[in-house]
Each structure stands twice: as C-alpha cells, then as structure tokens.
Amino acid sequence: MTVKAILIDIDNTLLDFNASAEKAMRDGFAFYGLSCPENLFGVFKKINDGLWLKIEKGEMTRADLHKIRWNTVFGELGVKFDGEIFEKTFLGNLHDCAVPVVGAEDLLKYLSAKYPVYAASNAFYEQQVHRLSVSGLSPYITELFVSEKIGFSKPDARFFDKCFEKIPFSPAQSAMIGDSLSADIDGGKQYGLITCWYNPTGMRIAAPRADFIVNDLSEIKSIF
Numbered sequence: 001m002t003v004k005a006i007l008i009d010i011d012n013t014l015l016d017f018n019a020s021a022e023k024a025m026r027d028g029f030a031f032y033g034l035s036c037p038e039n040l041f042g043v044f045k046k047i048n049d050g051l052w053l054k055i056e057k058g059e060m061t062r063a064d065l066h067k068i069r070w071n072t073v074f075g076e077l078g079v080k081f082d083g084e085i086f087e088k089t090f091l092g093n094l095h096d097c098a099v100p101v102v103g104a105e106d107l108l109k110y111l112s113a114k115y116p117v118y119a120a121s122n123a124f125y126e127q128q129v130h131r132l133s134v135s136g137l138s139p140y141i142t143e144l145f146v147s148e149k150i151g152f153s154k155p156d157a158r159f160f161d162k163c164f165e166k167i168p169f170s171p172a173q174s175a176m177i178g179d180s181l182s183a184d185i186d187g188g189k190q191y192g193l194i195t196c197w198y199n200p201t202g203m204r205i206a207a208p209r210a211d212f213i214v215n216d217l218s219e220i221k222s223i224f
C-alpha cells in the first residue's frame, strides 16, 4: 500500500458535529424562549440523518432540507414555532460552533507532515471554511472539497472526479477516512480509494466494507 494523499471527512470525523449542533439548537430555543425538550437532539439527529441520506441518494435537495428540517422536528416534538425561521437561527449559531473530535488536531499534525491532506465534506462551503478556521484545524488542510461548491455529494463518483482534478495522485494512491459508511466508505471504495472507517461507537456491521476500521482517531497514525 503506497499512500500519497489523504482525503478526510469533516463532520463527526474531524469536528464533533453532534456537540456543535446540540449547542446551536439549545441556544436557539433559549433565544426564542422555547422550553427545550430533553430528547431534542435525538429527534433532530434521527430526522436530519434521514434527510441527508435522501440528499446522498439524490431524492432531495439541500434547499428542501432547509425548508422542512425544523418543521419536521417541531411537528414530532409538538413545538409550535416556524421551522424555517428557526432553521436560519440554527444555521447562524452553528456557524460559530466547531468542537474538534478528540485527537483530531493531533492526527492532522501527524498526517499533514507526511501527506497532503484534503478535506472532503457533504455540506455548505463557507460554513466548513469558517468552522475549520474556528476549530484551529485549517493550517493542516491542503484544500477543501465541499459538495455545495462541487455540485455533487459523496458517494457520487462525480464528487470524487472533481477532487482528483486537483489531487496529483491516483485514487489507488489515496485514502479516504470518514465516519459515514455510505458517503465515505462505499463512495471511496467504489472510486478505487483505500478506505478507513472511523467508527467511534463501535457499531457492528455484517460484512467489512472498509479496508481499515478504527474506533479512535489516534489508531490511524499506525495505519498511514
């Protein structure tokens, strides 16, 4: 295995999206004087994950997500508030919330000393640039590939086509590290990349879909 370049996902791989998002929504509830349900984050996560899966499959657009995400969450929780208005407040709060995953900076320090490190993310471009900057991780990243700017989302091969217009190595010489089995691992594998699944919760899967599986980011240093 000769790895020359690293592609790494951002949300829930480098940045703790869950911790950042939970803070952003609780701040939003406080701002509008809404009482915050105990299970808020769990309900949001279930609905949000389902919507992003639809976007990955091309069944829905990101614009649709903005319209329906919080209305769906509020509907399920019985909160009487305009979800589209809350979405804007939530995104505004989220913009400045960027909590790194434990070990992320240490890992990037190690990887960037050996390889160019490319961030590859399904998200909004300006938001990811800002969040990487707020988190202090930007200096380790050679270039950011973000679906909104590219026009396609992982696992679509056209997302990776755009990345490899800029990466001066072949997919077989490159590794994709990420927490999403569908977007990062299946997407990377189908494109011919070496894959490393970050599985912090120790989720069990029937058949191994990644070349490497780690539960902690620090383990990646002994692979690449």
Ligand SMILES: [Mg+2]
Residues within 6 Å of the ligand: 009, 010, 011, 012, 013, 178, 179, 180
């Ligand atoms: Mg992710």
